[in-house]
Amino acid sequence: MLQAGLNISTSAAPGADPVATARRAEALGFDFVSAPDHPATGHPSYETWTMLSWIAAATTRIKVATRVLGVPYRNVAMVAKMAETFDRLSGGRLILGLGGGYSDEEFSAYGLAVPTAGEKVDGLAEAIQITRGLWSEPAFTFGGRHHRTRAALLEPKPERRIPIWLGTFGPRALAVTGRLADGWIPSYSFAGPAQVKLMRERVIAAAVEAGRAPEEITCAYNVAVRVEEGAEPDASTLAGSPAFLADTLLSFGRMGFTAVNLLPTGPGTDEQIERLALEVLPALR
Numbered sequence: 001m002l003q004a005g006l007n008i009s010t011s012a013a014p015g016a017d018p019v020a021t022a023r024r025a026e027a028l029g030f031d032f033v034s035a036p037d038h039p040a041t042g043h044p045s046y047e048t049w050t051m052l053s054w055i056a057a058a059t060t061r062i063k064v065a066t067r068v069l070g071v072p073y074r075n076v077a078m079v080a081k082m083a084e085t086f087d088r089l090s091g092g093r094l095i096l097g098l099g100g101g102y103s104d105e106e107f108s109a110y111g112l113a114v115p116t117a118g119e120k121v122d123g124l125a126e127a128i129q130i131t132r133g134l135w136s137e138p139a140f141t142f143g144g145r146h147h148r149t150r151a152a153l154l155e156p157k158p159e160r161r162i163p164i165w166l167g168t169f170g171p172r173a174l175a176v177t178g179r180l181a182d183g184w185i186p187s188y189s190f191a192g193p194a195q196v197k198l199m200r201e202r203v204i205a206a207a208v209e210a211g212r213a214p215e216e217i218t219c220a221y222n223v224a225v226r227v228e229e230g231a232e233p234d235a236s237t238l239a240g241s242p243a244f245l246a247d248t249l250l251s252f253g254r255m256g257f258t259a260v261n262l263l264p265t266g267p268g269t270d271e272q273i274e275r276l277a278l279e280v281l282p283a284l285r
Helices: 018-028 048-058 076-089 104-109 117-136 171-180 193-209 242-254 269-284
Strands: 003-007 032-035 063-066 094-099 140-143 148-152 164-166 218-227 238-240 259-264
Touching: 003 218, 003 269, 018 032, 018 048, 018 269, 032 048, 032 094, 032 259, 048 063, 048 076, 076 094, 076 117, 094 117, 117 140, 117 148, 117 164, 117 171, 164 171, 171 193, 193 218, 218 242, 218 269, 238 242, 242 269, 259 269
Parallel strands: 003 032, 003 259, 032 063, 063 094, 094 164, 218 238, 218 259
Antiparallel strands: 140 148
């Protein structure tokens, strides 16, 4: 059985209604909704954390995932506080997705220092350590190269272990995922099935080396899809009939993935969501 998530567009264009889409996803039986984090866009867009908070307030069951927050965009300790509040008020439905920050142009555009690839990975590892420390220890102090706290208080503590998923691809970042994270959410457009299989093996190897059980890590594949009979898949989008999509998504399950996050593409997004729910999801169950 594969869990199924649905991408919620951050578009703030006229007529866009992310809350309505999330409510529909909940009614149709999706397990979670998610949204990316790209604040500097040339088109109208919502800020991800605020939009997902609004969605959580308007739904009751469905989990809500950040896919993924760029760690350098926000103060790490404050995100830990925000996450605890989000999870508590939503009834334990947050999946905290984190990443190193994809676009250097976004850093520059918003007046942020542009970290190197190595600094992004090291900062991501520190962010997890600070977040877990604040969620579990009193007066938490951490002195990292990129992030730090000093006798920091965070109350109340989370009532459950809030899952932290990472969107990572490079060898060092994959090792951090295996050592520290609860989940891994790579994207089909960045790493196709053959490549992502090897990446997952790196994650699992790092987990085992750290003394963790591989099943502790949720592996979720982020896949752009289009339900269209006769369509041909390409490097960025998995397209075809419902049966083809279901078979291919199930093959990812046989590779070790336990969840898929679906991004409907092309015209007729609402129809695409309906067809995914009614014609593809049942096969994944």
